[in-house]
Amino acid sequence: MALVEALLMHVSTTGALLAAVLLFLVAYLISISSSSPEEGKDPPGPTPLPLLGNLLQLDLKQPHMSLWELSKKYGSVFKVHFRPRKVVVLAGYKTVKQSLVNQAEEFGERDITPIFQDFSQGFGILFSNGENWKEMRRFALSNLRDFGMGKRGSEDKIIEEIQYLKGEFDKFEGKAFDTTHPVNYAVSNIISSIVYGSRFEYTDPRFTEMVDKANENIRLSGSASMMLYNMFPFLGPWLKNWRLLMKNLELDIKEISELVSSLRQTLNPQDLRGLVDSFLIRKQTAEESGENNSLFHEKNLIFTVGNLFIAGTDTTSTTLRWGLLLMAKYPHIQDRVQEEIDQVIGGRQLITEDRKNLPYTDAVIHETQRLANIVPTSIPHMTSCDVHFNGYFIKKGTCIFPLLMSVLWDEDEWETPHTFNPEHFLDKHGRFVKRDAFLPFSAGRRACLGESLARMELFLFFTSLLQHFRFTPPPGVSEDDLDLTPAVGFTLNPIPHKLCALKRS
Structure with a gap:
């Protein structure tokens, strides 16, 4: 009898648990x-x-x-x-x-x-909201323009940097190499010159470490383990990628702080070198006037500079590397680009104003942005x-x-959305045409604030490199072997690969 009662009690308890679970599931679904x-x-x-x-x-x-x-x-x-x-x-x-x-x-x-x-801790531009975002974005836009973004000042900086990048490519003497580091360093130097007021040598270990860590952070932040972390934050300390990101963040803050400190010691209000100088003046003015609630404080300076450094490096350098890879994969398109450059530019230094006379080259750049996504x-x-x-x-x-x-890749907007097709941006007469669905920089209030600078960089870097080099797969590798599958990351980079940059006569 006691055994029967025990069994009934067990069944009753199990039934109650099942009922509770079912009730929870129903409530959850509702x-x-x-x-x-x-x-x-x-x-x-x-x-x-x-x-x-x-x-x-x-x-x-x-x-x-x-x-x-x-x-x-x-x-x-x-x-x-x-x-x-x-x-x-x-x-x-x-x-x-x-x-x-x-x-x-x-x-x-x-x-x-x-x-x-x-x-971000709620500071800076990319990952903040409310008044902090409005004030930091307004300040960054104003000062990026003041220090040359999208203007002749930026053009001169880019043209100067192109000479250094060409020199790096020349060092390989036509042998296969990974374009990642030299392209990343060149592009990063443009935003560095605007933010800090000067470029860095590609051999400067502090600079190369900052750029390499920025790219590593972009890759890690888009990893599967970080998606899990965003869903289950308590997992952080047990995730290798999270620990590495936090270590990198600590080093980034230290390095940016040291660069800011160096600029602070030589600050001259009558001769501002870059955005950091401008921020330091605003911060100093707020402190002197007793503005206790000013948003121009040290944390916003550090995180705003960090945001601009990463955003100003990764997307443009990634797109440029996709462009070079696509030229090696589709040599007939590279032929047309170089033929147009030779006819219009010849051997002289090209400038941004040349874009309107290079419709096919411009179309190739836009199509690279579209397909690379x-x-x-x-x-x-x-x-x-x-x-x-x-x-x-x-x-x-x-x-x-x-x-x-x-x-x-909208099939209602693009004739061949999954194919590399520069004709998407050309009319029947070969003239460049804008497309409404071309939104690689996003749109609206949160659109990329460096779009005009990025567009100038892409045109000048890509066209200059195609003017001086022919890009091919390594010996023994065919165009068909070049893989366009992107690597995992917050942004989609080409998977590791090598190209040959053959000097054109």
Whole structure:
């Protein structure tokens, strides 16, 4: 009898536990899918699992590809759950433009994931919101322009740096080499000269370490383990990549602080060398006038400089390296570029003004940006208020992924979206044409603030290198063997490869 009672009690306890689990699952599913009639309809999306969300439905090495595939099933506005948060994904040119441009205020906040909170602490430009973001962006834009961004001053800096980069390529005497370091150092020197007021030698260990760590941070922050960290922040100390990122951040802050300290010691208000000098003057003025709440303090200086250094190096150098790789893979396109350069420029030093007379070269650069798709999900946005959008209701504070790859590869906007085709940017007469769906720099309030500088750099660096070198695969490697599969990272870099830079006569 006692045994029977024990069995009944066990069955009863098990049944109660199962009932509780089922009740939890029902409540969970209701909570993630319900919205009041007054609010409106929730975007569709795959059903998430408790605790894991939609983790098992995503390729953590290529999350953008998973999201792109999901957009084909669920439409241009859909949701996924990156535990514990719901993310609304916007796909296609029309939808992304409607959100970022036409409803810029509603979709204009920055969603700051745990790893980017670690990196910024709410300061700087890229990963801040509110007054801090507005003030730092306004200051950076104003001073980048003052110190030459997009103007003749920048052009002179780029043309000077091109000579150093050509010298680095010459050292290999036509032998195969990895373009990563010399291209990264050259591009980084442009933003360095604007921010710090001077360029660095490629042999300067402090400079090379800063650039190499910046690129490593970009790679690691887009890794699968950091996606897990953003979903389960308590895992941080157990993740090798997180520990390495935190170590790099500590070193970055130390190095930037030392450079700032050196500039502070030689600061002359009558002769400002770069953005750091300008910030130090604003900081000094605020301190002297007793502005206790001034945003011009040391942390904003360090993180703003760090933001500009990384953003001003990675995207442009990555795009340039894609361009050189594509020229080696498609020699018939390289032929046309060099033929146009030879006819229009000859052997003289080209300038930005030459762009309008080099339509095919310009089209190749734009097509490189389009196909390379180096920031496929953009940097996450966040809604600043409750939003009714395309028939759906999106709550204030919802994380938004504008899927830029779905714009750059939109089958309704591009004739051959998955093929390297410069004709996308040419009319039937061979003249360059702008395309509305060309949004590699994003759009709206959070668009890249260095777009004009990046466009100038890409044109001058790419065209000058093609003017002086022919790029080919290494001996024994065919064009077909050159792999265009991107490496895993926050931005999509070419996988490690080598090219030959053959000097043109």
